[in-house]
Amino acid sequence: MTLAASVLSLFLVLAGCGNDDSSSSDAGKDAGGSAESVSWVANSVYPDSNHNGEGLKEFAEKLDEATDGQVKLEVQLGGALGYEGPELLSAVRDNAVPVSDMLTSGVAGDEPLFEIVTLPFLVQSFDEGKILNDIARPYFDQIAEEKWNQKILYVAPWPAAGFWTKNEVKSLEDMKGLKMRTYDKNGALVVEAAGGTPHPLPFSEVYSSLSTGVIDSVLTSTPTAVDAKFWEVLDYYVPANVTMATNFVSVNLDELNKLDKETQEKVINAGKEMEERMWQLGAELDKEKEAIVNENGITTLEPSQGFMDNLAEVTEHIRQEWLKGAPTEAQEIIEKFNKEVGR
Template identity: 50%
Template sequence: MKKILSSLVLAVLVLGGYLVFGKSGSSTGPQPTGDSQEKFEWIAYSTWPESNHHTIGLKEFAQRVEEATGGRVKMTVHSGGALGYKGTEILSVVRDNLVQVSDMSLGNVAGEEPVFGITTLPFMLQDMQEGYTLNQLARDGYNDLLSKKWGQIILYTAPWPMAGFWTQKEIRVIEDLKGTKMRTYDRNTGLVVSALGGTPYPLPFADVYSSLATGAINSCLTSTPTAVDAKFWEVLKYYTPTSVAMTQDAVTINLNVFNKLPEDLQKIVLSVGEEMQKKMWEEVGPKLDKTMEDLCVKKGIIVTQPSEEFIAALYNQTKDIREDWLKNAPEEAKKIYADFMAKIGR
């Protein structure tokens, strides 16, 4: 069986329209031991395009599971939002078994489940390691909530790089952001843009390029992989890596579907999920931002490094967003926040 993703080095092939991780060996987790040869076929879904690292990771996960189960569990991956479900709908889509497995941006579903808003609080996370720390502290709480309220559990999580401003004009101070029409990806990033004097446009990824090309929006608050996926160099000029927020995705499975698996297959699926999480956080995440930024620069994007004064001003301008969220957050979110701050000593 043809295998994918063994190399740990990212190779970006934009002219071909896709991103390649390499090939990977078979899963090293538990092997199927049950007598039953019943087979299970699932639909796995991603709103992100083929070239995005989350879609590539989901396809690798499906491949590894199929190999590790001897073909007894097979997933057909639909990417690019091909089934019509929006990112904000994924909690309900998996709960209702419209798809059995799906990737979802936690920030996107914070409207339905406020606890996930913690993942995109402005300037709460300062680097990838802090994002991983938050993920580890919150994982059990997330799973408890998802299983009881939404009928699903997490198989693995994966990061996005930190978000910055992508614009048609150079951004040096907060005043430069006033009047911008900026695409945002969740409630928190929308509040950030409003606090900085811009107008937020919460558009799905599929609408971003056309909205930029027609002038419906003129800027984006997002990370480098989205810039590559949407070919920002064709419609924007500048990138200011301010590390405003960092979100993460979770791949979940419908709980009833999971519970129908024999115990040996359950163990394999969970084991492969652990392997994918390790790879996405330790091997893909840290390299991805630099790779994507370099590609944007090669295509013509001008990177403007923010001054310390600008970052401090952004932090102060968004202080109320963090405080208001914490005041109104559910108790489980407040506990995660407190545990995280204690863990990192801030």
């Protein structure tokens, strides 16, 4: 055999080996997608004792199992990444953090429709909160994907927000002059309408602000009260059902689209399962957390019907004014909701 023939023979052997490997790799992709795993940082401003922090950790486990380890979440809780909340819609859009838990109404400064979930005294029970979420969810999904480059994976409820105070609050007169922490625009408007002064503080500053007298009261739900150990700085809780907030967890759409279609579906389905679980847990959470604060010294003051009627009356303009300037989808959601609940 000549030298040229020997070289040609060796080249064909090596080329054949390469083709065999390539075919095997392509077949593997056709059968089940990329064998490489991805790891996404998942952000939350809440501690692991909060139901949203616990939920995000559980979702990470669920995702790992559903994708056979192909998609992992590196969960960072307690605001460890430095995000305070209002900027998170933009942060996920820009992939500054690929996955994040965020307060729905807390990012309404960037997306006004999200404010609908905390219109004061719109939702009058936990079941109605679920109805509103189910009606609004398709609208939220479309906006998140088309405008904010992210996919909402699941939505989780908070118990309804009430007033946490140092002194007894049994009437509108008692609300006057309160310096109350609020977490979104609607809550601030409620406090103003009732005669108090709203202070829009991030969760991380609530306890210290109460301790130093910057504020003397808080509008929030029972899980937050437990997280912040309100019994050390406050004495009373009025379960006025002012608003019922939700959080959602979303993933950057570019990151999601890097996965093969089968894995994407597994991620989305895991989110659906997590959402169902979070709403089941939410129904039990309020009483559980209220019992904890009561055991530690906070007294629950059930509001009278007269007090509730007065609160609804002085906040009616908030709902009406919001609807006037809200996105067109808002009126559709409200109409569907009122029809569903019979109002």
